[in-house]
Amino acid sequence: MMTATKKPLPHKTLPGRWSGRIRGWLADESADRQRPVILAVVLTLAAIGLVEVASASSVESVASGVNPYDLPLKQGMWTLAGVVIMLVLAGLPVRYIRKLAWPMLIAATIALVLVFTPLGMTVNGNRNWLNVGGFTAQPSEFAKLALIVWAAAVLSRKQKLLGQWKHAVIPLLPVGAVIMALVALGHDLGTTLIIMMILAATLFYGGIPMKVFGVAAAACAVAALVLAATSGNRMGRIFSWLGMGSTEDSQGLGYQALNGQYALASGGWFGVGLGQSRQKWNWIPEAHNDFIFTILGEELGLAGTLLVLGLFAILAVAVFKTIARTRDAFARIVSCSVITWIIGQAIINIAMVSGLLPVIGVPLPFISYGGSAMVSSLAGIGMILAVTRTNQNAEDARMSRQPARSS
Numbered sequence: 001m002m003t004a005t006k007k008p009l010p011h012k013t014l015p016g017r018w019s020g021r022i023r024g025w026l027a028d029e030s031a032d033r034q035r036p037v038i039l040a041v042v043l044t045l046a047a048i049g050l051v052e053v054a055s056a057s058s059v060e061s062v063a064s065g066v067n068p069y070d071l072p073l074k075q076g077m078w079t080l081a082g083v084v085i086m087l088v089l090a091g092l093p094v095r096y097i098r099k100l101a102w103p104m105l106i107a108a109t110i111a112l113v114l115v116f117t118p119l120g121m122t123v124n125g126n127r128n129w130l131n132v133g134g135f136t137a138q139p140s141e142f143a144k145l146a147l148i149v150w151a152a153a154v155l156s157r158k159q160k161l162l163g164q165w166k167h168a169v170i171p172l173l174p175v176g177a178v179i180m181a182l183v184a185l186g187h188d189l190g191t192t193l194i195i196m197m198i199l200a201a202t203l204f205y206g207g208i209p210m211k212v213f214g215v216a217a218a219a220c221a222v223a224a225l226v227l228a229a230t231s232g233n234r235m236g237r238i239f240s241w242l243g244m245g246s247t248e249d250s251q252g253l254g255y256q257a258l259n260g261q262y263a264l265a266s267g268g269w270f271g272v273g274l275g276q277s278r279q280k281w282n283w284i285p286e287a288h289n290d291f292i293f294t295i296l297g298e299e300l301g302l303a304g305t306l307l308v309l310g311l312f313a314i315l316a317v318a319v320f321k322t323i324a325r326t327r328d329a330f331a332r333i334v335s336c337s338v339i340t341w342i343i344g345q346a347i348i349n350i351a352m353v354s355g356l357l358p359v360i361g362v363p364l365p366f367i368s369y370g371g372s373a374m375v376s377s378l379a380g381i382g383m384i385l386a387v388t389r390t391n392q393n394a395e396d397a398r399m400s401r402q403p404a405r406s407s
Helices: 014-025 031-063 070-090 094-098 100-115 139-157 167-169 172-185 189-206 210-229 234-244 255-266 292-322 330-351 370-389 396-398
Strands: 120-122 126-132 135-137
Touching: 014 100, 031 070, 031 094, 031 292, 070 255, 070 370, 094 100, 094 139, 094 370, 100 139, 100 172, 126 139, 135 172, 139 172, 139 189, 139 330, 139 370, 167 172, 167 210, 189 210, 189 330, 210 292, 255 292, 255 330, 292 330, 292 396
Parallel strands: none
Antiparallel strands: 120 126, 126 135
16 A cells, blocks of 8 residues: 655745745734834944944044043943933833923923023034033934924824814924024034924824925925025035035035045945944044944945945834834824934935035934934834833823814
8 A cells, every 4th residue: 555755845945034034024013023123123223333433433532642432431321321211211101201292392492592501512513512510412312302202292182173274383383493493593404404304204194284294394495495505614515515526625525525435435345344444544524423324334345334224224114014003193103203203314314424415414323423312312212112012001092082172
């Protein structure tokens, strides 16, 4: 009697298994499965940032007689503080996040005003820092998150009234204009543009009519053009960008951008090696700040830059997937606006250092040196993790459905 033999199952190759896992992840819209991905990606980006800050800042620190580990240790301290704040916020109920809206906005506005008092200080031509007892902070970084949480609280309560233009723009546009004006008075065009983008994101995800959104976007665009045209330095940077690479400009306003491109070009496929950058030897001023992506590209090559771009892409997909099926307006506005801020700022920074945009002074989230930027970005991720939990109290869901009072 003959017995039938079982045919062996086809063996899946390694690329096939990975492609299957990626397709499964993209198809999975479970928030509980996406939140660990968000946390892992953010911590990976922060770790890459710490390594690159240590590498990019070492030469200038030694040249100025400073401990080469000073800036990396400070960045590590702020990263640790930011991670703690992120985890604390991630564990808060949504109703507590909502209650933070007005206190955060008021505190951020007061801090922005204090910048113009003797407590304020000017760094690289921008007056956007506070110095209290040797402790320095950049209030405009925290104003970004405060504006998002406050706008989300307002828009989520006025959902049924947003068809009326006065409810769609008041009080959001006046308050947003005040914050942008305070930042612009400190000559920080880059942060002002990021806040404009954040305000536009909150309005869009809040569900205001597209006609109102279009008018608001046009007004922001006109304001940005006016801010650029009224500053000789800003116009010089724009003209430098348009004529980048000319011999007349290589030692002028285009010096930093041009050497940043040299760094990216010399990195090749896999870079010159971690810590082996040549452009950080005072060819790129403040290489550990806005232009850290060029040092990363030189040391880790195209592979390293694609890794960072891939991590930002995974972060964006994971956040949007966690919020895809939520019906809570507050959670949707907060999550989508925070990730638009982080990804949008990353795109602007990378486009700026690679010559696709003029230099406007925008740091790369999680990677550039800066305690205020690191803490505020990690706090934003913490709020995303908080509002996307699936086991929220029923009271949190009812908050967004409460009818708003007509004024």
